[in-house]
Amino acid sequence: MKSPKQNIITRIGHGSIDGIWSLGVIARFLMQIVLRSGTSLRRFSLVIREIYASGVRSLIIIVVSGLFVGMVLALQGYQTLETYGSEQSLGILVALSLVRELGPVVSALLFASRAGSAITAEVGLMKTTEQLQAMEMMAVDPVARIVAPRFWGGVISMPLLAAIFSMVGVYGGYLIGVVLLGVDEGAFWSQMQSAVSLRQDVLNGVIKSIVFGFAVTTIALFEGYDSMPTAEGISRATTRTVVNSSLAILALDFVLTAFMFKGM
Amino acid sequence: MERAALDFWVGLFVMAGFAALMGLALKVSNTNGFGNSSSYRVEASFDNIGSLKVNAPIKSAGVVVGRVSKIRFDNKTFQADVTLKLDSRYAFPKDTSASIMTSGLLGEQYLALDAGGDSKNLVNGDKIRLTQSAVVLENLISQFLYSKASDTPKNNSNQGAATALPGTHP
Numbered sequence: 101m102k103s104p105k106q107n108i109i110t111r112i113g114h115g116s117i118d119g120i121w122s123l124g125v126i127a128r129f130l131m132q133i134v135l136r137s138g139t140s141l142r143r144f145s146l147v148i149r150e151i152y153a154s155g156v157r158s159l160i161i162i163v164v165s166g167l168f169v170g171m172v173l174a175l176q177g178y179q180t181l182e183t184y185g186s187e188q189s190l191g192i193l194v195a196l197s198l199v200r201e202l203g204p205v206v207s208a209l210l211f212a213s214r215a216g217s218a219i220t221a222e223v224g225l226m227k228t229t230e231q232l233q234a235m236e237m238m239a240v241d242p243v244a245r246i247v248a249p250r251f252w253g254g255v256i257s258m259p260l261l262a263a264i265f266s267m268v269g270v271y272g273g274y275l276i277g278v279v280l281l282g283v284d285e286g287a288f289w290s291q292m293q294s295a296v297s298l299r300q301d302v303l304n305g306v307i308k309s310i311v312f313g314f315a316v317t318t319i320a321l322f323e324g325y326d327s328m329p330t331a332e333g334i335s336r337a338t339t340r341t342v343v344n345s346s347l348a349i350l351a352l353d354f355v356l357t358a359f360m361f362k363g364m
Numbered sequence: 365m366e367r368a369a370l371d372f373w374v375g376l377f378v379m380a381g382f383a384a385l386m387g388l389a390l391k392v393s394n395t396n397g398f399g400n401s402s403s404y405r406v407e408a409s410f411d412n413i414g415s416l417k418v419n420a421p422i423k424s425a426g427v428v429v430g431r432v433s434k435i436r437f438d439n440k441t442f443q444a445d446v447t448l449k450l451d452s453r454y455a456f457p458k459d460t461s462a463s464i465m466t467s468g469l470l471g472e473q474y475l476a477l478d479a480g481g482d483s484k485n486l487v488n489g490d491k492i493r494l495t496q497s498a499v500v501l502e503n504l505i506s507q508f509l510y511s512k513a514s515d516t517p518k519n520n521s522n523q524g525a526a527t528a529l530p531g532t533h534p
Contacts, residue, residue, distance in 0.1 A: 296393040
């Protein structure tokens with residue numbers, strides 16, 4: 101037997117090689133999806149079905165969390181801003197934090213756990229029950245018929261969900277700030293409008309959510325497609341989807357933020 | 365689920381998404397970022413710009429008339445060269461003066477323009493001659509302390525911390 105020390109070193113090496121390997125496979129997988137999405141564009145009803153599954157059905161959790169995040173931001177921000185006598189700026193605080201960061205990131209995290217896990221479980225079960233192989237036997241390309249519509253469904257849904265999250269959050273902040281805590285309504289909106297710029301903040305937030313949409317759906321589909329065809333394999337793949345896409349979202353968020361808001 | 369119901373809900377979802385995007389664009393943000401109006405640029409040199417930033421507002425009589433577009437250090441004159449991007453709707457006389465002000469006590473710094481009386485107006489590429497630097501709080505405090513110290517008669521110079529400072533008159 102190997103000594104425990106050696107064992108750790110072997111595991112580190114194995115882990116890094118595994119990571120690089122799966123990064124390459126995911127990139128190749130993404131390319132395959134994009135190359136074979138002709139079918140989903142021709143039969144757009146397939147994509148619509150997936151937008152329903154991952155977009156419409158995530159709507160409730162997105163709206164409710166957006167509302168609560170906005171309300172909590174307003175409550176917390178009010179406490180701090182009141183110390184400096186500038187509670188008028190509450191609108192800026194709520195809108196900027198939602199549009200720039202919390203909207204895209206939190207909705208992507210929710211999307212990963214709500215829709216991403218469902219995609220992985222679905223594709224994984226199809227693989228386990230040999231439906232994907234059966235399709236191949238019938239000369240139906242499973243990537244074109246199963247994977248690509250789910251991919252585009254997720255990619256289309258994600259920015260819309262993030263926008264809904266931000267907008268609902270802003271209204272949640274309005275509800276707490278203006279209606280409950282008595283911040284002046286005119287100041288709330290006008291200060292927000294003067295501080296939030298369409299290109300710098302809103303557009304960058306949308307770009308972020310599009311990138312997250314790509315990342316989350318790619319990871320979810322890959323984990324499902326790559327899962328071990330057993331019950332345990334599906335459960336592991338689902339867990340990996342949530343963990344990996346959450347980590348990917350946070351890492352990508354840092355990179356994108358560093359690029360977008362550098363020196364501002 | 366039935367196809368029509370599916371299409372309906374997806375359509376509703378997409379519409380809600382675009383409505384939210386429109387809301388973010390129109391209700392939450394300003395559209396100044398796209399620079400839809402034309403502008404002209406003038407330069408101004410300052411001894412000290414304080415904490416003036418690129419994109420800081422330029423105000424005249426309190427109204428925003430432009431933005432600071434570039435700030436750089438001139439290694440020949442050892443001054444800060446500020447490029448002002450002014451909205452072409454507003455014309456200013458050639459002897460307009462520029463000064464750096466602070467909005468509120470601790471607020472952001474902005475550039476204030478005070479119109480002069482010249483009959484000719486500033487055009488693209490002109491330079492504003494009359495400038496007034498930002499007020500640096502530390503300088504202000506030290507000036508105050510120095511003048512305070514020099515005012516104080518010699519016999520009761522041990523009254524406070526301020527008078528204990530070296531009393532060199534500026």
